[in-house]
Amino acid sequence: xxxxxxxxxxxxxxxxxxxxxxxxxxxxxxxxxxxxxxxxxxxxxxxxxxxxxxxxxxxxxxxxxxxxxxxxxxxxxxxxxxxxxxxxxxxxxxxxxxxxxxxxxxxxxxxxxxxxxxxxxxxxxxxxxxxxxxxxxxxxxxxxxxxxxxxxxxxxxxxxxxxxxxxxxxxxxxxxxxxxxxxxxxxxxxxxxxxxxxxxxxxxxxxxxxxxxxxxxxxxxxxxxxxxxxxxxxxxxxxxxxxxxxxxxxxxxxxxxxxxxxxxxxxxxxxxxxxxxxxxxxxxxxxxxxxxxxxxxxxxxxxxxxxxxxxxxxxxxxxxxxxxxxxxxxxxxxxxxxxxxxxxxxxxxxxxxxxxxxxxxxxxxxxxxxxxxxxxxxxxxxxxxxxx
Amino acid sequence: xxxxxxxxxxxxxxxxxxxxxxxxxxxxxxxxxxxxxxxxxxxxxxxxxxxxxxxxxxxxxxxxxxxxxxxxxxxxxxxxxxxxxxxxxxxxxxxxxxxxxxxxxxxxxxxxxxxxxxxxxxxxxxxxxxxxxxxxxxxxxxxxxxxxxxxxxxxxxxxxxxxxxxxxxxxxxxxxxxxxxxxxxxxxxxxxxxxxxxxxxxxxxxxxxxxxxxxxxxxxxxxxxxxxxxxxxxxxxxxxxxxxxxxxxxxxxxxxxxxxxxxxxxxxxxx
Ligand SMILES: Cc1ncc(COP(=O)(O)O)c(C=O)c1O
Numbered sequence: 001x002x003x004x005x006x007x008x009x010x011x012x013x014x015x016x017x018x019x020x021x022x023x024x025x026x027x028x029x030x031x032x033x034x035x036x037x038x039x040x041x042x043x044x045x046x047x048x049x050x051x052x053x054x055x056x057x058x059x060x061x062x063x064x065x066x067x068x069x070x071x072x073x074x075x076x077x078x079x080x081x082x083x084x085x086x087x088x089x090x091x092x093x094x095x096x097x098x099x100x101x102x103x104x105x106x107x108x109x110x111x112x113x114x115x116x117x118x119x120x121x122x123x124x125x126x127x128x129x130x131x132x133x134x135x136x137x138x139x140x141x142x143x144x145x146x147x148x149x150x151x152x153x154x155x156x157x158x159x160x161x162x163x164x165x166x167x168x169x170x171x172x173x174x175x176x177x178x179x180x181x182x183x184x185x186x187x188x189x190x191x192x193x194x195x196x197x198x199x200x201x202x203x204x205x206x207x208x209x210x211x212x213x214x215x216x217x218x219x220x221x222x223x224x225x226x227x228x229x230x231x232x233x234x235x236x237x238x239x240x241x242x243x244x245x246x247x248x249x250x251x252x253x254x255x256x257x258x259x260x261x262x263x264x265x266x267x268x269x270x271x272x273x274x275x276x277x278x279x280x281x282x283x284x285x286x287x288x289x290x291x292x293x294x295x296x297x298x299x300x301x302x303x304x305x306x307x308x309x310x311x312x313x314x315x316x317x318x319x320x321x322x323x324x325x326x327x328x329x330x331x332x333x334x335x336x337x338x339x340x341x342x343x344x345x346x347x348x349x350x351x352x353x354x355x356x357x358x359x360x361x362x363x364x365x366x367x368x369x370x371x372x373x374x375x376x377x378x379x380x381x382x383x384x385x386x387x388x
Numbered sequence: 389x390x391x392x393x394x395x396x397x398x399x400x401x402x403x404x405x406x407x408x409x410x411x412x413x414x415x416x417x418x419x420x421x422x423x424x425x426x427x428x429x430x431x432x433x434x435x436x437x438x439x440x441x442x443x444x445x446x447x448x449x450x451x452x453x454x455x456x457x458x459x460x461x462x463x464x465x466x467x468x469x470x471x472x473x474x475x476x477x478x479x480x481x482x483x484x485x486x487x488x489x490x491x492x493x494x495x496x497x498x499x500x501x502x503x504x505x506x507x508x509x510x511x512x513x514x515x516x517x518x519x520x521x522x523x524x525x526x527x528x529x530x531x532x533x534x535x536x537x538x539x540x541x542x543x544x545x546x547x548x549x550x551x552x553x554x555x556x557x558x559x560x561x562x563x564x565x566x567x568x569x570x571x572x573x574x575x576x577x578x579x580x581x582x583x584x585x586x587x588x589x590x591x592x593x594x595x596x597x598x599x600x601x602x603x604x605x606x607x608x609x610x611x612x613x614x615x616x617x618x619x620x621x622x623x624x625x626x627x628x629x630x631x632x633x634x635x636x637x638x639x640x641x642x643x644x645x646x647x648x649x650x651x652x653x654x655x656x657x658x659x
Contacts, residue, residue, distance in 0.1 A: 017496050017523045019455040021548040021573055023555065162465065168452070175454050180574040182550060280497040280523070281452065293474045294501030295451040 006030055008196035011320060013313035016195040017280045018175070025182045030197040032102050037204065042101065046094055053126065054083045054093065056208065060216035060370075065344040072366050075225065076347070076373040077213045077241060086350065086375030087209060087237045088119035092188055094205035096123035099186035106130045106185040110174040112139055112167030112233065113305035113352060114146025115375055116190030121155035123188075131155040134173040138165040139304045142383050164298040167233075167308045171282050191234025192312035195283030199312050206240025209372065214244040217370060227252040230372035231356040232272065232326065233305045235312035237374035242324060252325065255315060256359045258301030259328035269299035269306050272319050272326035281310035287319070302331035302387070303351035303380075333358040338377060338384060350375035351384070397542030397565040399489040399517045403442040404566065404600040404622050412655045413616065414442035414623035416602055417648055418493070420631050421446055421480050422472025423463045424640060430480055431641040432634055437487045439648045444484055445520065445625060448477045448494040455522040457577030459628045463635060474498060478514050485515035491544060491565065493520045499532060508535040518542035518565045526559050533562065542566075547593060549573050549585065560596030566623060569593045569603045571616075577628050578608040583615030590619045613654030626651055 008014055016026060036042040050056040058078045066074045079087040092109070099107055107129045111117030117133040124131035133150055137159040140147050150157050162169045171189075178187040192199045192206070210228075217225055228245055230238035232255040245251045260268035268274070271287040279288040281296055289297040289309035301307040318324035329337075334351060337358035342348045349357060353374045360371050377384070407414040417436045422429055436444055449464035449472045456464070481490045492511060499507045499521055511519060519541050524532060526545065536543040542565025547556055550573055560567060569589055572582055586603065593601040603616045604625030616624045629651070630644050637643035 015528055016525060017528055018525065019522055019548070019570075019575075020525050020546045020559075021455075021550050021570065023525050023548075024550045024552055162461070163451070172452050172454060176457070176575050179455070182573060277501070279500060280495075282454075283523075285500075288497075290497065290501065292501065294495075294498040295468065296497070 006034060006197040006200045010314040010317035013278065013286050013316045014196055014199060014284050016283060017285065018195045018283045019179055021179050022182060022195070026195055026197065028102065032098055033197060033201050036098055036101055042097065046097055049093055050090070050208065054089050055081060057212045058082060060213055060220065062220065063345055066341065069344065070361070072368065073221070074360060074369045074371060075217060076371050077209060079209060079237065079372060079374050080347070080349065080376035084115070084119050084122050085378065086115040086119065087206060087240060088116040088190060089122065090208055090240070091190065091202050091205040091236060092116065092119035092123045095186070095188040096120070096127050096129060099129060099188070100127055102186060104184060104186040106181065107188055108132045108134070108174050108177050108185055109188045109190060110134045110167065110170040111190060112170065112307060113303065113350065114139065114143040114150070114379060115305065115350070117155070117157070118146050118149045118153070120188050121150040121153035124155065125153045132177070133157050134160050134170040134177070136164070136166040136170045137161045139167065139170070143304055143379050144382065146379050166304065168296065168299065175282065191236040192239045192314060193234040193282055193284065193310055199284065199314055202236050203239040203243060203314065206236050207243040209237065209240035210242060210244030213241055213370060221368065223368070224248050224251050225368045225370035226366055227254055228370045229254045229256065229356050229360050231256045231306060231352050231374060232311060232315060233308050233352060234310070235315045237372050239312060239314055241372040246323065253318070253323065254359065255324055255326040256355045257326055257328045258299070258303060258306035258355060259330040259333070260300040262330055263328050266297065267300035268328060269301040269308055270328035271309060272311050272315055273328040278316065284313045286313040287311050287316045302334060303355065305350070305352040306355060327359055329355045329358040335384065335387065337361055347373070348377040349373060350377045351380045397517055400443060400491070400542055400565040403489050407442050408622065413621055414602065415440055415652055415655055416443045416445055416623045416625040417441050417630050418445045418447060418625060418627035420449060420460065420463045420467060421477030422449055422467035422470060423631065423634065424466065425470050426472060426476050426480070428640050430483055432644050433480060433484045435641040435645040436648060437484065439645050440652060441488055441648070442623065443489045443491060445491050445493050446477065446481055446484070448474055448492065448498055450495040450498060453495060455575055457575040457628065459632050460576050463631045478510060481511070481516045482514040489517040491518035491520055491542070492516050493522065496521050496524045504532050505535050508532070508539050508541055512539035512541055516541065518544050520544045520546070520568060522546060526555070526562065536564065544568050546570055549589060556592060556596040560593070563597045563599045566600040566602045567593050567597045568625070569601055570605045571603050572606045574605065576605050579606045582606050583612055586615050586619035586621070590621050594620060610651055610654035613651050614656055617654070617656055624655065
């Protein structure tokens with residue numbers, strides 16, 4: 001990783017729109033990250049844990065029957081095979097180690113699908129840190145197994161009852177907790193969102209996905225993929241896999257958002273796809289869902305991890321610059337892909353990931369696709385079986 | 389006081405000067421616009437003025453108020469559900485401004501939505517005196533400050549107990565109207581036993597700026613008010629305690645008037 005300063009802005013997006021109380025902590029975090037990422041001891045501890053505890057590098061799998069059906073090679077970057085079942089642990093572990101370096105004994109996190117909460121609870125168990133996870137009460141219902149996992153791991157799960165009781169409110173509650181307890185607490189944000197330095201910090205920690213995948217596909221195919229496809233909630237698995245390909249101009253980058261009940265309805269989670277005026281949510285300026293007066297609109301998605309009215313500022317920048325393209329997939333299409341991929345490949349994907357797979361399945365053109373299989377879908381079984 | 393500071397906010401400066409000449413701190417109650425309803429919040433604002441508020445801090449209810457604790461967050465949610473809008477709250481500002489200087493408290497995205505310039509111009513047309521944006525720290529405030537200065541609106545910055553000395557100086561130098569000193573590490577809300585730190589906080593704030601220093605967050609009893617004034621604060625902001633009173637009673641205006649009168653007794657002349 002480079003030692004250049006951490007980006008506060010991506011074009012006009014990003015920034016630090018937070019209460020003054022947090023400004024000193026953000027500066028402290030930025031300094032700590034600049035020091036840690038250049039520190040051999042930190043790197044080797046993290047790399048060692050990624051290898052032995054998380055199970056990296058994750059495999060790149062040439063999806064057999066999917067490729068046959070689509071008449072083109074489709075590769076899956078198997079982040080579902082990480083310990084805890086998603087890409088989220090890459091970030092949670094890196095930040096938990098950082099918290100330890102900063103002398104913070106208490107960690108808080110927000111979670112939607114519960115995957116980031118489980119990853120954070122896991123890292124905190126490993127590193128003996130106190131852990132509190134905020135989760136919307138609608139999500140504690142629909143992602144029940146993950147609540148139980150977090151509690152077994154020793155974390156305190158605080159259900160949040162406000163607004164739509166989903167990820168937006170969980171994030172707001174976590175930020176308020178941080179404002180109260182900023183001296184003792186590190187906030188492990190779960191995606192490439194939030195005030196600087198978080199979007200860059202989380203991207204740095206997730207970029208291992210793309211670094212591995214790029215090398216693996218070159219080894220396997222002797223060429224780069226035509227497209228790299230990932231689902232986008234806040235956008236961390238997408239930034240993680242995109243980052244290594246940003247300089248490869250012939251590689252298309254496709255971010256798949258939650259189309260919910262359709263982007264022609266208000267019930268979706270696709271601010272990048274729909275466009276419109278940028279706005280501030282959870283500390284940064286980015287693509288968000290808002291009304292004319294600037295009130296945030298509740299998102300909707302069948303997938304708790306994509307059920308969020310904001311998105312990472314670097315994605316808004318990549319969209320505007322034309323480097324990446326953002327599309328949306330509906331609840332129904334995602335559910336169909338969830339079932340199809342499970343049957344075809346023997347891999348049960350997370351509902352979030354099913355959005356990226358649904359878009360890929362729907363393309364009749366193309367030559368070589370690389371899809372980020374961000375997580376496994378065990379957590380979603382009850383929800384999916386009830387709906388189909 | 390420098391020229392910019394006074395010219396940006398003559399009414400705010402006058403309000404503090406009057407309180408000062410009466411040897412007391414300025415009384416600065418917070419009003420959640422549109423809570424419980426728009427009409428009743430206007431009655432509450434009038435009650436504030438009658439009890440002797442020197443400045444009213446008028447809150448725009450917001451969907452995602454990160455600097456606020458549960459009471460104000462819930463009041464905002466209720467206000468929005470009752471149909472509160474930015475235009476409605478700006479009408480409150482217009483109605484109250486003739487009797488008392490109004491400082492609007494509003495989250496950044498609401499300011500950005502119509503465009504900073506357009507928002508500040510609209511605000512200025514209501515006769516409001518100032519603007520507080522709790523999620524717009526110094527680094528992000530350049531454009532908003534320029535627009536406010538151009539329209540005679542005081543952009544009031546906040547400092548917190550966690551603000552390091554160099555930042556404090558930079559914020560104090562750009563303060564207009566007054567310097568909003570957050571008394572606690574935390575969100576808005578009532579809490580017990582916090583006045584011990586007031587003296588140190590106010591002294592640091594005063595050393596960093598030429599404008600008056602007001603202290604707020606967590607102040608809920610006459611004793612808190614007294615401690616703030618004794619610590620040297622030029623003004624005392626009370627929020628959650630009053631919002632709670634407004635919500636607890638069917639006659640919100642009478643309820644807040646009673647609480648505010650009590651709090652006023654702490655402003656004292658014994659500084
Ligand atoms: C498996 C999986 N993929 C994707 C996401 C969406 O997050 P992001 O867009 O940050 O990758 C989540 C979030 O919960 C998830 O659990």
